[in-house]
Amino acid sequence: MDIIYGINPIIESLRDEATRVRKIIIARGKTGAELEIIADLAVRHDIPILYEDRSVINGLAEGGAHQGIVALCLPYKYRGVDEVIANHHGPMKNSLILILDNITDPHNLGSIIRTAHCFGVNGVIIPKNRAVGVTPAVVKASAGAANHTLVAMVTNLSETIKYLKGKGFWIYGAEGRLGRDIAASQDMGDAALIMGSEGSGIRPLVRRSCDFLVSVPLYGKIDSLNVSVAAGILLYEILAKSKRG
Secondary structure, eight states, X not given: XXXXXXXXXXXXXXXXXXXXXXXXXXXXXXXXXHHHHHHHHHHHHTOOEXXXXXXXXXXXXXXXXXXXXXXXEOOOOOBOHHHHHHOOXXXXXXXXXXXXXXXXXXXXXXXXXXXXXXXXXXXXXEESSSSOOXXXXXHXXXXXXXXXXXXXXXXXHHHHHHHHXXXXXXEEEEOTTTSEEGGGXXXXXXXXXXXXXXXXXSOHHHHTTOSXXXXXXXXXXXXXXXXXXHHHHHHHHHHHHHHHO
C-alpha cells in the first residue's frame, strides 16, 4: 500500500468520496482540532484509526514531515490522457493541460500540482521515465491537491503531444527569456503548456513539437525562475486571458 503523511494531505484525501485511505495511524499523545476533523471523516468512510509510538510514524514516513500522522492507502491511480482531455472544468472557456518534461524534484511537482488544481487545469501529464511520480512527498508538497487533480503518466511525451494536436490543442512551451511574453499572447484556444526540467528546461525533441514558445518577462540579474513559480505565473496569465475572452 501507499503511504501519505501530514495533516492537510490526509484531510484532503478523506474529503474525496472515493478516498483511497484504508487505515490511519496517529502518534500517541498527539492532539488538536485537525485530528477531530480527521476522526469525523474517518468515521464517515469507516476507516480505522490506530495509535502508535512516534518511532513507528517516523519509520512509515521515511523521514518525511509527517506531523505525527500517516495513512495507509490504495496505490495512486494515474489517469488516461483522454480522461484529462475530458476533464474541462472551472472558469476557463477552453481546456488547459499542463505537461511536465522531466521534473525530478518532488517538492516542485507537488507545488505545480497544487497550483494547477487551484487554477482549474484539466490535469497534468508527466513522463514515466526520468521524472518523479506522485510519491508521498509529492502529495505532501501539494497540500493534498494531488488527491483532486488528474495526473496521467505516459511513456512518450512527443507522441502524446502529437495526439493532443490531433484533438485540437495548441502546444505552448515555457522557454526562459527566449519565448514571447505570455501576457501579449492572444486567445490561446484549447492549450497544453509544457514546463521543462529544473536544470535544462524542455528537451530539444519536445521543444520542436511546440507551436509557440512563451516566457515570463524578467528584469533582474537572475535569468530564471523556479519551475513551480514560473508555472504559477504562466497558468494565471492563461486563466486571466481565457476569462477575459
